[in-house]
Every structure is written in structure tokens, then in C-alpha cells.
Amino acid sequence: MKLTSITGLGVVGASMLESFKNISDSPVETNSPRFNMSGYAAPRLKTVRIGFIGLGNRGIRAVNRIPHIEGVEINAICDLRSDKVDAANKALEKAGQKPDTYRGGMEEWKKVCERKDIDLIYITTPWELHTPMAVYAMNHGKHVCVEVPAATTVDECWQLVETSEKTKKHCMMLENCCYDFFELLTLNMARQGLFGEIIHCEGAYLHDLLDQNFSKSYYADFWRLKENYTRKGNLYPTHGLGPVCQVLNINRGDQMDYLVSMSGNDFMMNEKAKSLAKADPFYNQFVGKSYNGNMNTTTIRTKKGKTIMLQHDVTSPRPYSRIHLVSGTKGTAQKFPLPGKISFGHDEWAGAEDMAKLEKQFTPPIVAKIGEMAKRIGGHGGMDLIMDWRTIDCLRNGLPLDQDVYDAALWSAIWPLSEKSLASRSNSVDVPDFTRGAWRSNTPIDLSLSKGGTTKVI
Amino acid sequence: MKLTSITGLGVVGASMLESFKNISDSPVETNSPRFNMSGYAAPRLKTVRIGFIGLGNRGIRAVNRIPHIEGVEINAICDLRSDKVDAANKALEKAGQKPDTYRGGMEEWKKVCERKDIDLIYITTPWELHTPMAVYAMNHGKHVCVEVPAATTVDECWQLVETSEKTKKHCMMLENCCYDFFELLTLNMARQGLFGEIIHCEGAYLHDLLDQNFSKSYYADFWRLKENYTRKGNLYPTHGLGPVCQVLNINRGDQMDYLVSMSGNDFMMNEKAKSLAKADPFYNQFVGKSYNGNMNTTTIRTKKGKTIMLQHDVTSPRPYSRIHLVSGTKGTAQKFPLPGKISFGHDEWAGAEDMAKLEKQFTPPIVAKIGEMAKRIGGHGGMDLIMDWRTIDCLRNGLPLDQDVYDAALWSAIWPLSEKSLASRSNSVDVPDFTRGAWRSNTPIDLSLSKGGTTKVI
Numbered sequence: 068m069k070l071t072s073i074t075g076l077g078v079v080g081a082s083m084l085e086s087f088k089n090i091s092d093s094p095v096e097t098n099s100p101r102f103n104m105s106g107y108a109a110p111r112l113k114t115v116r117i118g119f120i121g122l123g124n125r126g127i128r129a130v131n132r133i134p135h136i137e138g139v140e141i142n143a144i145c146d147l148r149s150d151k152v153d154a155a156n157k158a159l160e161k162a163g164q165k166p167d168t169y170r171g172g173m174e175e176w177k178k179v180c181e182r183k184d185i186d187l188i189y190i191t192t193p194w195e196l197h198t199p200m201a202v203y204a205m206n207h208g209k210h211v212c213v214e215v216p217a218a219t220t221v222d223e224c225w226q227l228v229e230t231s232e233k234t235k236k237h238c239m240m241l242e243n244c245c246y247d248f249f250e251l252l253t254l255n256m257a258r259q260g261l262f263g264e265i266i267h268c269e270g271a272y273l274h275d276l277l278d279q280n281f282s283k284s285y286y287a288d289f290w291r292l293k294e295n296y297t298r299k300g301n302l303y304p305t306h307g308l309g310p311v312c313q314v315l316n317i318n319r320g321d322q323m324d325y326l327v328s329m330s331g332n333d334f335m336m337n338e339k340a341k342s343l344a345k346a347d348p349f350y351n352q353f354v355g356k357s358y359n360g361n362m363n364t365t366t367i368r369t370k371k372g373k374t375i376m377l378q379h380d381v382t383s384p385r386p387y388s389r390i391h392l393v394s395g396t397k398g399t400a401q402k403f404p405l406p407g408k409i410s411f412g413h414d415e416w417a418g419a420e421d422m423a424k425l426e427k428q429f430t431p432p433i434v435a436k437i438g439e440m441a442k443r444i445g446g447h448g449g450m451d452l453i454m455d456w457r458t459i460d461c462l463r464n465g466l467p468l469d470q471d472v473y474d475a476a477l478w479s480a481i482w483p484l485s486e487k488s489l490a491s492r493s494n495s496v497d498v499p500d501f502t503r504g505a506w507r508s509n510t511p512i513d514l515s516l517s518k519g520g521t522t523k524v525i
Numbered sequence: 526m527k528l529t530s531i532t533g534l535g536v537v538g539a540s541m542l543e544s545f546k547n548i549s550d551s552p553v554e555t556n557s558p559r560f561n562m563s564g565y566a567a568p569r570l571k572t573v574r575i576g577f578i579g580l581g582n583r584g585i586r587a588v589n590r591i592p593h594i595e596g597v598e599i600n601a602i603c604d605l606r607s608d609k610v611d612a613a614n615k616a617l618e619k620a621g622q623k624p625d626t627y628r629g630g631m632e633e634w635k636k637v638c639e640r641k642d643i644d645l646i647y648i649t650t651p652w653e654l655h656t657p658m659a660v661y662a663m664n665h666g667k668h669v670c671v672e673v674p675a676a677t678t679v680d681e682c683w684q685l686v687e688t689s690e691k692t693k694k695h696c697m698m699l700e701n702c703c704y705d706f707f708e709l710l711t712l713n714m715a716r717q718g719l720f721g722e723i724i725h726c727e728g729a730y731l732h733d734l735l736d737q738n739f740s741k742s743y744y745a746d747f748w749r750l751k752e753n754y755t756r757k758g759n760l761y762p763t764h765g766l767g768p769v770c771q772v773l774n775i776n777r778g779d780q781m782d783y784l785v786s787m788s789g790n791d792f793m794m795n796e797k798a799k800s801l802a803k804a805d806p807f808y809n810q811f812v813g814k815s816y817n818g819n820m821n822t823t824t825i826r827t828k829k830g831k832t833i834m835l836q837h838d839v840t841s842p843r844p845y846s847r848i849h850l851v852s853g854t855k856g857t858a859q860k861f862p863l864p865g866k867i868s869f870g871h872d873e874w875a876g877a878e879d880m881a882k883l884e885k886q887f888t889p890p891i892v893a894k895i896g897e898m899a900k901r902i903g904g905h906g907g908m909d910l911i912m913d914w915r916t917i918d919c920l921r922n923g924l925p926l927d928q929d930v931y932d933a934a935l936w937s938a939i940w941p942l943s944e945k946s947l948a949s950r951s952n953s954v955d956v957p958d959f960t961r962g963a964w965r966s967n968t969p970i971d972l973s974l975s976k977g978g979t980t981k982v983i
Contacts, residue, residue: 264792266789266792266793266819266820266838266841267789267819267820267822267838267841274871275870275871325950325951327785327787327824327951327952327953329785329824329825329826329832330832331724331725331826331827331830331831331832332829332830332831334722334724334830334854335724335854338854360830360832361724361725362724362725362832362852364725364824364832364834366785366787366822366824366951367787368787368789368951369789371790372789372790372792372818373789373790374787374788374789374818374820374822376822376834376836378834380724380725380852383724383725383852383853383854383857384854384855384856384857384868384869384870384871385852385857385868385871386857386868386871386872386873386874387871394820394838394841394843395841396792396793396796396841396842397842398842399841399842399843399844401862404859404862404863404866404874405862405863405874408862410842410843410844411842412842413732413733413842413843413844413845414844415844416844416862416863492783492953493783493785493824493826493953494785494952494953495785495950495951495952
């Protein structure tokens with residue numbers, strides 16, 4: 068599969084350079100947006116008709132989850148690989164859905180976007196395809212849910228923003244970690260003022276994917292490994308970043324100002340390639356590549372003087388962590404390296420009994436409503452189902468989505484911006500304001516279910 | 526007490542500017558050192574004769590600890606405040622020591638340095654006095670132990686280096702955290718290769734000192750609070766940094782290359798001043814000051830492509846943390862936010878039973894020798910006594926000290942260097958090589974007690 072032939076964006080290296088170039092060409096915030104998608108409520112849909120593009124790791128799981136939600140109709144599924152299509156089709160038939168199937172051709176996905184009987188395109192393909200597919204779908208009148216990261220260059224981020232504003236179609240990035248239980252709990256507590264004013268947050272994606280990246284079957288045609296030797300920086304920033312941006316009301320009351328990014332060398336990936344190549348000459352093609360540094364640390368400052376420390380390491384033998392630290396003038400929360408803890412002073416973290424009390428007292432309405440059901444159905448412990456349910460429920464009730472196109476663009480932009488900082492000896496880089504100044508008056512997201520919440524989970 | 530009148534270095538703001546200026550004027554590494562103090566063993570001393578300068582918070586504790594070590598003679602103690610001198614003298618008399626006392630005058634400390642019957646000056650005074658006192662002591666033929674940070678500007682760092690090289694006197698910064706139990710354990714394990722090649726480390730000083738900083742008695746004449754509104758950046762970098770620099774063999778096989786630093790705003794200190802001033806107009810003098818940002822994150826890259834993430838927050842209501850993360854190609858260790866954990870894979874941290882086994886198997890020789898005794902005598906749980914014992918034992922056996930003047934200079938320099946980065950929108954700043962290239966051949970420190978360890982603890 069030659070990705071670049073589909074996107075028409077040229078080789079990855081070239082698109083990287085484009086992203087650098089385009090930062091200075093970006094619209095400045097003195098231009099007001101053509102249409103502000105933050106808080107935008109699209110006309111309500113009684114039934115949400117969905118087309119799925121990409122039926123690999125993330126896609127098949129979504130296909131298995133989403134029929135549990137009331138009011139969805141899956142009308143099309145698409146993948147290059149016939150076996151993936153068959154597997155998804157079989158699962159959907161069991162769930163009473165009868166989608167048309169698209170397979171094989173490099174342009175088949177466009178047919179899904181062009182159908183008249185679809186409201187939402189759900190994109191779970193390799194990273195380089197996210198923006199081209201999302202833009203095409205919106206331009207054909209479809210709302211979009213797109214896997215993380217939504218974009219791989221700053222230029223792509225602006226393409227998403229401008230297309231969503233022009234078409235008035237939602238472009239929601241599927242940042243599922245915003246719907247994990249401790250993240251929802253801390254957001255709810257932050258909203259209720261328990262941490263006081265937030266001073267500093269941390270997020271991360273520390274997840275050892277070394278074996279998966281070098282697997283012949285896990286990521287089709289080694290697409291993720293290739294990203295790791297053609298690009299640099301924090302390639303996967305959104306899981307740690309999304310939840311803390313919501314706590315900090317980024318794009319909605321505060322905005323990122325500038326960032327600095329630093330990577331060390333690669334100590335893991337080339338060694339892995341060399342080790343595999345000893346037993347299997349196939350792997351010689353991956354020896355001596357210019358791999359991304361194993362550990363990246365990016366620090367972001369906001370207009371209101373808060374900071375975010377964000378890390379990325381997908382190769383070192385470390386226990387999984389997204390850190391999820393929220394530090395405020397009255398208290399602190401931290402999820403990793405051990406189960407979520409909260410403190411309201413400098414002496415110690417709340418013990419198990421106090422934590423249970425806090426969790427009970429501050430259970431977010433969305434968790435109270437479908438948390439148990441979500442845990443039963445699953446998807447990263449339940450958060451994926453909560454995310455899908457919330458999205459469908461908002462579309463069915465004509466409510467704004469929690470994550471709009473500005474979030475998709477900004478959270479994804481950390482990748483190319485971190486790359487730009489690295490290219491200049493970690494000097495600071497201004498973060499584009501994708502809301503073009505609207506962050507000052509945009510209102511924070513509503514997870515309180517003060518509206519909506521009517522959709523059933525089956 | 527007007528500190529600047531003693532040091533003759535001018536107002537703090539001016540010395541800050543000096544430090545900026547002096548970075549570019551610094552000796553470059555193509556000049557070999559006049560004398561390489563790394564690994565230098567001074568002539569052995571059967572008895573180590575000590576003079577103490579500064580008998581406040583840290584001083585009185587040292588005075589209480591050190592007589593437990595064989596072969597020391599405390600010949601002089603000095604403080605501006607007569608009550609502090611009396612208290613220290615009383616404690617020393619009980620311990621069978623008969624020091625001469627110096628008090629009151631602003632130049633009394635110089636008399637201690639000028640005595641012929643002293644080998645080691647132990648300096649525990651406010652930060653601004655550390656370098657002037659250490660330099661004066663070395664110039665009068667004395668070894669020096671000096672509290673952290675050893676210097677407050679890059680110029681002072683070079684003063685320490687040049688004076689130590691010229692006089693061949695040890696200048697050891699009292700970085701006690703290098704001698705804490707988990708730090709010693711991870712250093713020992715790192716040396717034995719258990720973490721593989723180290724990729725990334727983290728350290729921090731997250732310690733809520735808000736009440737102490739605004740106390741009328743805790744820090745004499747609010748000296749530490751004043752540092753927090755006349756200076757910026759990571760004002761206190763060494764506790765988190767020292768132990769990971771030893772793990773990374775910084776100054777001894779690797780060297781820092783450049784750093785970036787970012788702070789948020791102050792959300793705590795001015796609010797505290799305003800709140801105190803409501804009840805006590807005395808505090809009006811501290812309202813509206815330009816306080817250092819509460820949270821500082823500094824990231825450092827080494828010549829060999831490793832990274833260090835270092836944080837400083839002395840005001841937020843967070844549980845104490847120095848993080849102490851060591852991440853390598855084979856394993857990971859992390860001490861905070863919960864008790865020290867080790868992992869050799871990506872699945873999970875070792876449980877209590879496995880941790881106990883690891884601690885037993887890899888107990889460092891220094892801990893096996895005096896760990897239990899140190900815990901009994903105390904000082905931050907024992908680490909202070911281990912540090913003092915090791916220092917005295919090296920001096921008595923004619924061995925190099927674990928922390929030399931290059932460590933004192935480099936670890937302290939992070940403060941002014943972080944300040945410089947902050948002043949240029951967090952752009953990167955080159956770190957001076959205080960070893961002037963000798964880091965390439967300097968050998969790692971020896972905590973194995975393959976030599977020394979003969980001094981008794983009483």
C-alpha cells in the first residue's frame with residue numbers, strides 16, 4: 068500500500084517541510100473565523116447513518132461497539148483488505164446491521180463519502196490518510212469522526228479547520244482518553260473548583276509498541292514504523308494532551324502560546340531492526356534508518372500562564388503511562404504510575420477509602436448514566452463506548468460535540484510543532500491559534516448531560 | 526542582614542545579568558583545565574578538623590550529626606545570630622567537642638577560614654553566600670563542603686571551578702539526595718547494567734515551602750522569599766538532578782549539551798502575600814512583587830543524546846516529590862509519587878515481594894556498611910549521615926570525593942541557565958562544560974567502597 072499515492076500530498080519528507088513553511092503562512096487571529104464551529108449544534112438526526120473507512124485494529128473494535136448504541140444504522144464499510152471487510156461484515160450481520168461493502172480499490176473510500184444515505188464517516192486508517200479522508204467526507208456533506216492524530220502537518224490542521232467551517236460539518240477527533248474514568252472524574256472536580264485555579268498539567272503516551280511496530284502483520288505494511296523513521300518529535304500527542312486541555316479550557320477561555328520540544332537519540336529501534344535482521348534478512352531494510360528519538364519531552368505555555376508537560380515514548384520497556392497530572396492552587400490529581408490519586412495538601416495522597424468517597428461524591432453524570440454499561444461492553448475498559456455513545460447522543464439531540472475541529476487541529480499540531488522545535492535545537496515555536504481569537508469567548512464543553520443523554524445503550 | 530554587603534557582588538539583579546554575560550565569555554573546552562580535580566585525591570587526614578559557618582536550619586542538624594563520625598574535630602562554629610551559636614555550642618559540648626565560637630560581626634566567618642587548625646569548612650548559609658565563602662575558604666587552604674546550590678550565577682560556578690583547580694582543594698556540594706536509599710540502589714543497579722543503556726531521567730524538587738517562605742522566623746530575614754521574587758527559573762535544581770547525573774555519568778563520560786526551560790505564572794505567592802497582609806500590614810511589602818512562576822520545567826540534552834526532565838515547584842499544594850525516574854533500554858526505576866518501584870518490562874512495576882528481593886540483592890556496599898546506623902542517627906531518614914560519613918571517610922583515606930567541583934558548578938548552573946532560557950521565550954541555552962573537555966576521560970565515581978570505608982560511626 069503506497070499511502071502517498073492516495074493522498075496526493077507527495078512524500079512524507081516533503082509534507083513535513085510544507086508544514087514548516089505553512090506555519091508562517093497561517094491565517095492570523097485578527098481574521099475572525101468564517102464560521103465558529105466551537106459550540107456549533109448541527110441539525111438533529113433521529114438515526115445516525117454511518118460509513119466506516121478502515122477496518123484494522125481500531126476499526127473492527129468500533130464496528131463491534133457501535134451497534135450497542137440506539138439509533139445508529141451502519142450503511143457502508145470499507146477497507147483495502149478483503150479479509151478485514153469480511154470480518155467486519157460478519158460482526159455487523161450478527162448485530163442486525165446490513166452494510167454495503169467496499170474493498171480493494173485505492174479510491175473505494177471516496178464512494179462511501181459520496182453516498183447520500185450516510186451522515187457520519189468514521190475514519191480509522193493510517194495517520195497520513197486521516198486529513199485527506201476527513202476533508203473529502205466533509206466536502207461531501209458528512210460529519211466526521213477521525214482517529215488520532217487527525218492531522219500530521221500544520222497545513223493539514225488548517226485544512227480541517229477551514230473545511231469544517233466552510234461545510235458546517237463536525238470534525239471530531241476520536242480522543243477516547245478524554246472519556247476514561249479518572250480523566251472524567253478530574254474534569255468534573257476541576258469544574259467544581261476543587262483544584263482551585265489550574266497551574267500545570269502533564270500528559271504522556273508512554274507505551275512500548277516496539278514489537279508491534281516491527282510486526283509483519285500488526286500495522287499494515289509497517290506504516291507506523293515508517294512514521295517513526297521519516298518523522299520526528301511527539302508523533303502521538305493527543306492521548307495525554309486531550310484530557311488536560313479540557314481541564315485547562317484550551318480553545319475555550321485559554322489558548323496555547325508557544326512550546327519547546329526535546330528528544331534524545333534512538334537507542335531502541337535500530338537495535339531492534341539489527342537484532343531481527345540477524346534471523347530474518349527481510350529486516351535489513353529497517354537497519355540504519357534515522358529513527359525518531361525514543362523519548363520526547365514537549366513543554367507548552369498557555370496565554371494565561373499555565374504550563375503543560377507532554378511526553379512520548381513508544382519503544383522503551385516502561386510500564387504504560389499517560390501521567391494525567393492536574394496541579395492547581397488547591398489540589399492535585401495524578402493517575403500514573405499508579406492508580407488515580409488526589410491530594411488537597413502537600414502531605415500525602417488520599418488513601419483508598421478517601422479516594423472511594425471522592426469518586427462516589429464526584430461521579431460525573433455521564434459515568435453515572437452509562438459507566439457500568441460501558442465497562443461491560445468494553446473498549447479500553449469502557450472509555451471507547453462512552454465516547455461513541457456521547458457522540459451519537461449529541462448528534463441525535465442536535466448538541467455540540469465535546470471535541471470540535473479546533474481541538475482536533477490543535478492537539479494534532481503538537482506533532483509537527485514539536486518537530487519544528489527539534490529542528491532548531493529545541494528553540495521555542497509559536498502555536499497557531501486555530502480558533503483565530505474565538506478562544507476568548509468560546510464556552511467550555513458540557514459533560515454534565517444538562518442536555519442530551521437520551522440515547523439508550525443496548 | 527544585607528547579604529550583598531558581604532559578598533560585594535552587587536545587587537542580585539546585577540549579578541544575574543553578569544551571569545548571562547559570562548556564559549559567552551566562559552573558558553571553552555579546547556583549553557584543558559589547569560588541574561583536573563575530577564578523581565583528585567588530597568593527602569589523607571587522620572583527623573578532619575572542621576569549621577562550621579551558618580548554624581540555622583541545615584547547620585544545626587549537621588552539627589548534631591557529624592560528631593557521630595570517627596576522626597572529626599570541630600574547632601570553630603560561626604553564625605551572625607548569637608542564639609544559634611549558643612545552641613550549636615551546647616550540642617557540641619555534649620558530644621565532647623570544644624569549638625571556638627564566632628558570632629555577630631559580618632566578617633567573622635572569614636576568621637574561621639583563616640585559622641590554621643582547620644581542614645574543612647562546612648558552609649550552610651543563605652544561597653548568595655555560598656560561593657563567596659567557598660572561594661575564600663579554598664583560597665585559605667581549606668577543603669569545602671557547601672550546601673546546595675553551591676552557586677547562583679554561571680560566573681560564580683566558574684569561580685568555584687577555577688579556585689578549586691588553583692588551590693587543589695575539594696569543593697563538594699552537599700547534595701544529600703545522592704545518598705538516599707533508593708537513589709543509591711538505582712545507581713548501583715545502573716552500574717551493574719540492569720537498566721541497560723540509560724535513555725532518559727527525571728528529577729524534581731516539588732516541595733510546598735509556601736508557609737516557610739512567608740514565615741518571620743524560618744529563613745532569616747526572608748532570604749529565600751527574596752530569591753523567589755528577584756530571580757527566575759529553577760532556583761533549586763540539585764536535589765532532583767544530582768542522583769540522575771550520577772546515573773548518567775555526567776562530567777564523567779557524558780556531558781550536558783543544551784537545555785530549555787519554561788515557567789508558568791505565579792498563582793500562589795502573591796496571593797499568599799495579599800492574604801497575610803489583610804491580617805498583618807507587615808506583609809504589604811511582599812504584595813505585588815514579580816514572583817517566580819510556581820512551576821518550572823527544564824529539559825536538558827546530553828552530548829550522547831540522553832535527556833533529563835527537571836522540575837521545580839515550591840509553592841503548590843502537592844505531595845513532596847523528586848520523581849527520580851531512570852529509564853533505560855532494559856528497565857525503569859521511579860521513586861515518586863509512590864515508594865520506589867522498578868520494572869524490567871512494559872507490563873507492570875515489581876510488586877512488594879519482588880522489590881524486597883531486588884533491594885536485598887542489589888544493596889549498595891555503602892548502605893550495607895552504615896545504612897542501619899544512618900537510619901538510627903537520622904537526617905532526612907539517614908541520607909545526610911551517609912553523605913557526611915562518606916565525605917569524612919574519603920578525606921581520612923585520601924580518596925577522591927564523590928561530588929567534585931565540576932558537579933557543584935554544573936548542577937548549580939541549571940538555575941541561571943534556566944533563567945536565561947526563560948528570558949528568551951524558552952529558547953535553548955548551551956550548557957558550559959566546566960570540565961573543559963575532561964568529561965570524555967574522567968572516570969565514574971566509586972561508591973562500591975572498593976577503597977575506604979574504614980571510618981567508624983559512633
